[in-house]
Amino acid sequence: MATLHEANFSALDRIHFDLTTLRLFEATAELGAVTKAAERIFLAPAAASRRIQEFEAQFGIPLFERLPHGMALTDAGRALLAHVRSMMHSVARMQDDASAFRQGNMGVVRLAACTSAVLQFLAQDIRRCQDEYPGIKIDLLEANSQGVVEAVTRGVADIGIYESTLGGTELPTQPYREDRLVLAVPHGHPLAKKKRVRLEDILPHEVIGLSEGAALSLALGRLAAQSGQVLHMRVMVRSFHSMAAMIAQGIGIGLMPAKVAELLVGGDRFGTVAVEGEWATRRFVLCHQPAHAMSGSGMAVAAMLATAPRKSSRSGKALRPVSQIAKPASAK
Known part of the structure; x- marks a missing residue:
């Protein structure tokens, strides 16, 4: 009789997929149609459809609901999408680290930020990052504060900026700005x-x-x-x-x-x-992945966002980081 460990290993051993399948799954979830997803990643529609069916078969559950005019994720599909995005992020970070070793401060840093921070502060800060680190590409994800923390927690983003009244987090944090x-x-x-x-x-x-x-x-x-x-x-x-x-x-x-x-x-x-x-x-907080999970590029951008001198567009006066403890108080 097989042990639980042997059964788990056997189940994992049956799961086989490549990065193309993961990209296809993510694109299908975002676009709502496998044909559009196939076009995005340069696959033949028939091959893309077969890959999705094989992907579902390996897990033994439907990941998409087939609708008259497209495809929608099932609850299981939404759960797996979070894992797929985390894996894709890990691959991108691996590529980032390899590039950094080859060429110095190079790579992609994924930054999630709430709308208030994007509209008021980030254009200036991202410009400073580009001037200082021209080889680093910043991929900006705009979300509400709750979505920002979730993105960093799940590994979808390296760095997040959110409004402090949302509450505490186990992620490393430091003050950012106030409005x-x-x-x-x-x-x-x-x-x-x-x-x-x-x-x-x-x-x-x-x-x-x-x-x-x-x-x-x-x-x-x-x-x-x-x-x-x-x-x-x-x-x-x-x-x-x-x-x-x-x-x-x-x-x-x-x-x-x-x-x-x-x-x-x-x-x-x-x-x-x-x-x-x-x-x-209102006070804004910068959070990021634990140091061991951050690339050199990510740490460089996080440091610049936290410490770069900032100017007000109207008065010319320096805007200081908010004077509060790094970890915001829990919401009450």
């Missing part, structure tokens, strides 16, 4: 005439929120609960651009970073009002 929220209001709104607003002024009104997992919406919900008030958030959007469009049409009000509001207020689409309270100052 200040303002209230964006339609013209003619009762709050538009105020010079400053407090939390209790905001909560009675319809608020345009960001999608599930966004740190800003989660923090606002916690603040409302702590004050014993109800948060009215019937409309949720995926980006500040969409939020601005809703506000401009008078559908509601919204909180966004002051610098983001400056970018989106073109054509005098809506007004902004200062927000009172320490809660309106």
Whole structure:
């Protein structure tokens, strides 16, 4: 009778696939069609379809649901996609390390960041990285704060930047930046005439929120609960651009970073009002893979993001990293 160890080894021994199959599986999941995925990675459609079927057969479970107009991942497929992306990331990191040994500071660094950080800070920081390390390519993934931490935890990204109210993480962290929220209001709104607003002024009104997992919406919900008030958030959007469009049409009000509001207020689409309270100052945290899992290129980029001198585009004053402990307090 076979032992458990022998049974596990036998099951693993039956699993055979190559990087082309992994790339095909990932592309099919992203594009929703094996023909489009085959075109992306330069495979014949018939060969691609056969590879997907053989991949599923090895695990003994359907990874895709066949629909009239495409393919959608099953629950099992979504679980395996996370493993496939982790493996692809490991291969890319292996290539990165080999390239670094051959040519010095070369390679690909995958950076995940929340939208607020992308819009306000990262363009400047990535430019500095390019100037300092022209051989390093930065692959930027934009997600909400929760998605950023998940991406780094799963190995999909080397470095992540997220908003600190999300809570703690076991990953190595250090302070990154801070911003200040303002209230964006339609013209003619009762709050538009105020010079400053407090939390209790905001909560009675319809608020345009960001999608599930966004740190800003989660923090606002916690603040409302702590004050014993109800948060009215019937409309949720995926980006500040969409939020601005809703506000401009008078559908509601919204909180966004002051610098983001400056970018989106073109054509005098809506007004902004200062927000009172320490809660309106947000702190961002830089996290990364454990040192033993980081390439030399990744460590170089992480160090530059954390320490590079930064300038305000309007005042010319240096922007310092936030003055808080490296590991953010857990959300309460």
